[in-house]
Amino acid sequence: MSAILCLNAGSSSIKFSLYRYSPDASLLLTGSVSGLTADQQYLTYTSYKSCGEVLESIKNQEIDCPDHDSAFKVFMEHLDSKIGEKRLLSFDDIYVACHRIVHGGSNPRPLLITEEVYHELDILSDLAPLHNQRALDIVHSCISRLKGTKNVAFFDSSFHMTIPRHIYTYPIDLDVQKRHQIRKYGFHGLSYAFISHETADYFGVDEDDLNIIALHLGSGASACAILGGKSINTSMGLTPLEGLPGATRSGSVDPSLIFHYHSDSSRMSTASSKDVHLTIAEDILNKRSGWQSITGTTDFGLITKRAVEENDERAKLAFDMFVDRVSMYVGQYWVALQGKAVALVFAGGIGEKGKELRAAVIEKVSCLGFTIDKELNTTASTTSDVIFDVSKKDAKLKTLVVQTDEQLQMAKEVIDTRL
Numbered sequence: 001m002s003a004i005l006c007l008n009a010g011s012s013s014i015k016f017s018l019y020r021y022s023p024d025a026s027l028l029l030t031g032s033v034s035g036l037t038a039d040q041q042y043l044t045y046t047s048y049k050s051c052g053e054v055l056e057s058i059k060n061q062e063i064d065c066p067d068h069d070s071a072f073k074v075f076m077e078h079l080d081s082k083i084g085e086k087r088l089l090s091f092d093d094i095y096v097a098c099h100r101i102v103h104g105g106s107n108p109r110p111l112l113i114t115e116e117v118y119h120e121l122d123i124l125s126d127l128a129p130l131h132n133q134r135a136l137d138i139v140h141s142c143i144s145r146l147k148g149t150k151n152v153a154f155f156d157s158s159f160h161m162t163i164p165r166h167i168y169t170y171p172i173d174l175d176v177q178k179r180h181q182i183r184k185y186g187f188h189g190l191s192y193a194f195i196s197h198e199t200a201d202y203f204g205v206d207e208d209d210l211n212i213i214a215l216h217l218g219s220g221a222s223a224c225a226i227l228g229g230k231s232i233n234t235s236m237g238l239t240p241l242e243g244l245p246g247a248t249r250s251g252s253v254d255p256s257l258i259f260h261y262h263s264d265s266s267r268m269s270t271a272s273s274k275d276v277h278l279t280i281a282e283d284i285l286n287k288r289s290g291w292q293s294i295t296g297t298t299d300f301g302l303i304t305k306r307a308v309e310e311n312d313e314r315a316k317l318a319f320d321m322f323v324d325r326v327s328m329y330v331g332q333y334w335v336a337l338q339g340k341a342v343a344l345v346f347a348g349g350i351g352e353k354g355k356e357l358r359a360a361v362i363e364k365v366s367c368l369g370f371t372i373d374k375e376l377n378t379t380a381s382t383t384s385d386v387i388f389d390v391s392k393k394d395a396k397l398k399t400l401v402v403q404t405d406e407q408l409q410m411a412k413e414v415i416d417t418r419l
């Protein structure tokens with residue numbers, strides 16, 4: 001048997017899926033370790049028999065996992081024990097390991113990870129301080145553990161390489177931008193590619209004819225305007241810090257703010273490592289801001305509960321801030337798409353599970369014609385449907401919830417391109 005291993009190192013989680021290398025990419029196992037920025041981590045894991053029947057399932061089991069690397073080790077041990085029981089496959093069967101690498105510079109497509117490519121991506125680590133290095137550590141573990149397996153990098157930034165120049169250019173010195181490759185890159189691209197594909201299928205149209213506003217709201221959050229199946233604008237920028245706030249990220253703020261926050265913010269932070277160079281400014285805005293700084297937790301589910309059920313002031317503030325910033329992008333991208341969007345799509349941990357947030361955002365943007373049905377909205381948070389319509393009956397514009405799957409997107413690209 002030949003298999004495809006897909007690994008996705010998010011800022012608060014590591015997600016892994018193993019597929020059979022077959023036209024339908026049938027799932028052998030999938031799971032995640034979540035809560036990597038919180039006090040408690042959880043392991044979720046399901047393995048399948050070849051007929052598709054569930055073999056073993058663990059849901060939100062509490063585990064102690066301080067970082068991404070140990071989370072990956074937990075996964076490998078699990079996989080090892082399954083292989084030991086001869087239930088799944090041998091490590092030698094893993095033909096390709098796909099790695100979600102958040103920052104890929106201007107690379108428009110996946111790359112086989114050679115020593116040279118690894119080095120190139122290593123250099124980009126400073127531009128995605130919560131992501132690239134962690135993913136590269138996992139690449140490193142795969143290279144030493146899975147000897148016969150090819151490692152391929154899939155970039156979050158690739159999907160946004162269609163953004164027009166006047167949008168990806170910052171209004172600063174053009175020579176400096178060129179010299180330092182400063183531009184809007186944009187991220188969550190594997191998720192947006194998956195969303196575009198599923199949404200086009202749902203409407204029964206070619207992806208080239210699809211116009212939507214998509215929201216990937218997770219530990220890191222972004223919005224994307226998709227015209228004719230292609231990204232024409234997105235809220236993240238040179239790094240995944242720009243745009244919407246996140247679990248520990250500020251999102252967009254007045255660039256001068258940091259000099260008032262800290263008197264020596266350009267000094268290197270003690271959080272720097274030999275691989276990731278981080279100034280105090282970057283450390284504050286990437287790791288010590290966002291929901292954590294406002295509410296004391298990175299768990300937006302908990303923030304929502306406190307805001308809605310307990311009327312907690314800090315939680316309400318965070319919730320209202322998020323609704324405000326998200327709706328602002330919906331408005332902006334509605335104009336970017338010249339009112340031609342057929343749907344607003346929610347995805348990512350918060351987008352998929354946060355029914356209260358979806359309801360509040362839709363209320364704010366209802367002037368554009370978006371609607372939400374209360375009952376369907378509740379069902380959407382628990383359904384296993386990949387795409388779920390939560391709009392009111394007969395609504396012309398759709399509000400959709402997509403269970404995005406960056407691992408499956410990588411596996412499909414492997415199969416489609418016969419990598």
Ligand SMILES: Nc1ncnc2c1ncn2[C@@H]1O[C@H](COP(=O)(O)OP(=O)(O)O)[C@@H](O)[C@H]1O
Pocket residue numbers: 010011012013014217218219220247298299300301302304348349350353354355
């Ligand atoms: N019921 C819920 N309501 C709102 N947010 C939730 C809920 N359950 C989980 N979340 C949030 O989803 C986020 C994780 O999203 P995810 O996209 O999986 O993260 P990552 O950025 O690590 O890939 C966390 O902030 C978590 O609090």
Ligand SMILES: CC(=O)OP(=O)(O)O
Pocket residue numbers: 009010011012102156187188218219220221240
């Ligand atoms: C780009 C990004 O922020 O990704 P994630 O939400 O997975 O952390």
Ligand SMILES: [Mg+2]
Pocket residue numbers: 010011218219
């Ligand atoms: Mg993610």
